[in-house]
Amino acid sequence: MKNRIALVGLGQMGLPIATRLATAFDVVAFDISAERRALAAEHDRITATDDLAELAGSAIIVLSLPNPAVSRGVLEQLAPSLAAGTLIIETSTVLPDDVRESERILGSSGARIIDAAVLSGVGQMSSGNATLLVGGDDRDVDEVADVLAIIGGAGVSRFGALGAGMAAKVVNNGVAHAVMVVLVEAFAMARAEGVALDDIAAMLDREDGGLQRPLNHRVMQRMATGDYEGGMPLDAARKDSMLALAMAQRSETPLFATQAAQSVYDIAAGQGFGREDYSALAKLWEGWTGRELKYGADA
Numbered sequence: 001m002k003n004r005i006a007l008v009g010l011g012q013m014g015l016p017i018a019t020r021l022a023t024a025f026d027v028v029a030f031d032i033s034a035e036r037r038a039l040a041a042e043h044d045r046i047t048a049t050d051d052l053a054e055l056a057g058s059a060i061i062v063l064s065l066p067n068p069a070v071s072r073g074v075l076e077q078l079a080p081s082l083a084a085g086t087l088i089i090e091t092s093t094v095l096p097d098d099v100r101e102s103e104r105i106l107g108s109s110g111a112r113i114i115d116a117a118v119l120s121g122v123g124q125m126s127s128g129n130a131t132l133l134v135g136g137d138d139r140d141v142d143e144v145a146d147v148l149a150i151i152g153g154a155g156v157s158r159f160g161a162l163g164a165g166m167a168a169k170v171v172n173n174g175v176a177h178a179v180m181v182v183l184v185e186a187f188a189m190a191r192a193e194g195v196a197l198d199d200i201a202a203m204l205d206r207e208d209g210g211l212q213r214p215l216n217h218r219v220m221q222r223m224a225t226g227d228y229e230g231g232m233p234l235d236a237a238r239k240d241s242m243l244a245l246a247m248a249q250r251s252e253t254p255l256f257a258t259q260a261a262q263s264v265y266d267i268a269a270g271q272g273f274g275r276e277d278y279s280a281l282a283k284l285w286e287g288w289t290g291r292e293l294k295y296g297a298d299a
Contacts, residue, residue: 004028005147006058008074009092010036010048013118014064016125017091017151021062022046024150030055056081060144062089062151068098075105084110087144091116091132091151095170096163099135103162114140115162116148117169128153133172135164179211181257186210189244192251218279224296231277238265238274 005021007014010031021027022045029040029048037048055061056078065071071092088106090099090113099115106113114136124130132152134141141148141158148156159168183204190200204211222228241262248255264281273280282293 004058006030006055006061007064008052008055008061009064009066010040011064011066012122013091013125015040016122017062017064017118018046019043020125020128020130020151020153021147024146028055028058052077053081057083059083059085060087060089060147062147063092065092068092068094071098072102072105075102079106079109079111082106082109082111086111087140088113089116089144089147090114090166091118093117093169093173094166096135096167099163099166112137112140113162114144115165116151116156117165118151119169119172120154124154125151130154132156133165133168134158135160135166135168136162178257182261185248185253185255185258188253189248189251189255192253193247218277222277222279223282223293226294228273228276228280228283231279233275234265234268234278234280235274237278238262238269241265 003025005025005027007018007021007027007029008031010018010029010033014029014031015036018027018029018040022043025045027046029037029046030050030052031037031040031048032050034050037050040046040048049055052074061078063071063074065074071090071094075088086109088102088111090102094115096115099113103113114134117133118125118130119133120130130152131154132148134148134156135158138158145156157168159165186204187197187200190197203209206212207216222231241258244258245255245262248258264284265278268274268278268281268284271284273283285291286293
């Protein structure tokens with residue numbers, strides 16, 4: 001029954017998902033924690049259970065679990081009792097291969113699965129401002145578009161085949177976590193030199209600052225089209241990177257991510273890319289992986 005949605009997992013993200021779903025559907029939710037079940041049961045239209053088998057009769061089952069092994073274990077328990085056509089929505093943060101393995105587990109039951117990674121935090125989910133990154137068969141995604149819209153109140157972005165939504169989230173998180181290290185290093189350097197940190201934050205946040213410019217210009221305009229002619233030469237960027245390392249060394253400020261990035265510029269210079277725009281770094285990964293990184297209209 002589409003008017004009843006099942007949910008497995010009432011953790012920090014699972015409970016807000018349950019309350020979002022309950023704004024439009026009846027929800028039956030499973031969790032091993034009696035405390036989490038009690039919290040869920042305080043909300044209208046949510047029935048909490050400690051019996052996973054009670055969820056098997058639902059046409060749509062949402063997973064919000066702490067790791068891939070738990071998701072896999074839940075599906076292995078549920079699969080034998082699922083009706084053909086049951087649709088699983090995997091919102092747990094897992095790898096694309098984990099979602100494809102889940103599809104294999106479900107294969108004999110005739111149940112289906114899509115991935116709907118949650119880009120946003122718990123607060124955004126609770127307030128109805130979360131974004132979902134979705135992968136899976138278009139027909140399956142279309143079938144539960146209304147359910148996805150309730151969970152992802154701020155938007156539902158489709159990324160392609162099964163696993164693509166999870167891949168997008170893992171990429172996003174990898175960028176966010178690496179950039180966080182770079183930012184802390186940058187602010188530590190600025191503090192050592194007596195520069196006001198609020199001024200550094202404002203500078204980096206500018207359209208022509210160190211955060212936005214690499215994405216908006218070097219990736220989205222140059223790498224996307226493979227246009228590395230002109231622009232700021234890689235040799236100049238390499239020199240600037242060396243200046244940052246030298247300044248940090250004088251103030252005894254440890255740099256990890258910035259130091260590692262310098263190694264890439266050294267390799268690129270050794271490959272003869274020095275006079276090209278420094279976005280030509282992309283050619284290193286094209287050579288190493290054998291996969292082109294152009295993605296614009298002319299790609």
